[in-house]
Amino acid sequence: MIKRPSSPAMLILALCVAETLGMATFATYPALLPTFREEWGLSNWEAGLIGGVYFAGYLVAVPVLVTLTDRVDPRRIYLISMAISVVSALGFAVYANDLASASLWRFLQGVGLAGTYMPGLKALTDALPEKHQSRAVAFYTSSFGVGSSLSFVIAGELAAAFDWRMAFILSAIGPALAIVFAFWVLRPNPPAEDALPATRLLDFRPVFANRRALAFTLGYAVHNWELFGYRTWIVAFLVFAQSQQPAGAMGLGWAATTLAALVTLIGLPASVLGNELAHRFGRRQVLIVVMIASAIAGVAFGFSGATLPFVAVVFLAFVYGWAVIGDSATLTAGVIAAADPRYRGATMAMHSMIGFVGSFIGPLAFGAVLDAGGGEESGTAWGIAFASLSAVILIGPVLMLTMARRAEEDHNEAQKNRPQ
DSSP: OOOOOOSHHHHHHHHHHHHHHHHHGTTTHTHHHHHHHHHTTTTTHHHHHHHHHHHHHHHHHHHHHHHGGGGGOHHHHHHHHHHHHHHHHHHHHHHHHHHHHHHHHHHHHHHHHTTTHHHHHHHHHHHHOOOHHHHHHHHOOOOOOOOHHHHHHHHHHHHHSEEEHHHHHHHHHHHHHHHHHHHHOOOOOOOOOOSOSSSSSTTHHHHHHOHHHHHHHHHHHHHHHHHHHHHHHHHHHHHHHHTTSTOOOTTTTTTTTHHHHHHHHHHHHHHHHHHHHHHOOOHHHHHHHHHHHHHHHHHHHHHHTTTHHHHHHHHHHHHHHHHTTTHHHHHHHHHHHHHHHHGHHHHHHHHHHHHHHHHHHHHHHHHHHHHHTTTTHHHHHHHHHHHHHHHHHHHHHIIIIIHHHHHHHHHHHHHHOOOO
């Protein structure tokens, strides 16, 4: 029998591989959306609804499934939820043929993600010594981006080689392999009786009372607002920037979708680097610097579309892509470190839910600002829209300077008044 990995580095690597494999079904629908719209005669609204239902499934399930990891072995939740990812992908392949049936199976795929992403991170950090947990968070959260990017490529290639149903069937191999990996890597690790929460399952009052953890969670929400606003609109912005170039300018033949994928993939190491810098210089200090840098890069990028050569626009896209992701792992590692061990799962559930709110609002708010500023044909409107993302991310340093500091002062005062 193959031995389980015993070193922290091998454990982190193995679970990151499992997470990447588990994401294989993530983008199967959005990558093939034009096919479904044509084959099923969907309106744009209906096509968007099927896509949005995935995140509805995630949002409904995440507070329950992640909070449960404080009370039962997160390994069990992870394995069951990964199995849901397999079944829902196969169900979509076999039974989806219209708006209602596709929405049902896509909703279940969102439930699968809710029970794998954060519960997988909880299982990983629970299995590691504290000194390795922060780096584990950085690499694990980066594997989410790698997996989701590869999912787009896999879905497109499989659908081109076979058809969309076979693309869903074969993509289900990813989470099936993830089950094998996680079952092998993770030892059963139920919480000890004396470490169980003192509150009921969905009682989040202890989470909101932890002001230090809440500061990181609210920081994560504004981070996601900026990040998903940027990722949602970057392709449209690059297309606009190309339209502003003179004939024969360098870069006019570059595919905006390919550039956007490269920006996402190449930017992922920035999350790991940001977390390493936080180890050396302190989380609060690094978050403040990275968020301010991201705000500056966002404004520069937004106003570049109608004024700079396209090569310079692409360069700024990569600069902004690095800055916008540089605080991601540090925020999640911060909330895990600040959480009461008895309520770590509940804290991660709120972290994920509140972060999702930012992910949802960011792209919508960006579009509203773009319309109000003059529309997608106006360079000034694009600049203002990206500046709105910068304004939101600057809330982060304020949170770090106020809530986190105040919470640390409370902690120090409690330590001072503790009986000797």
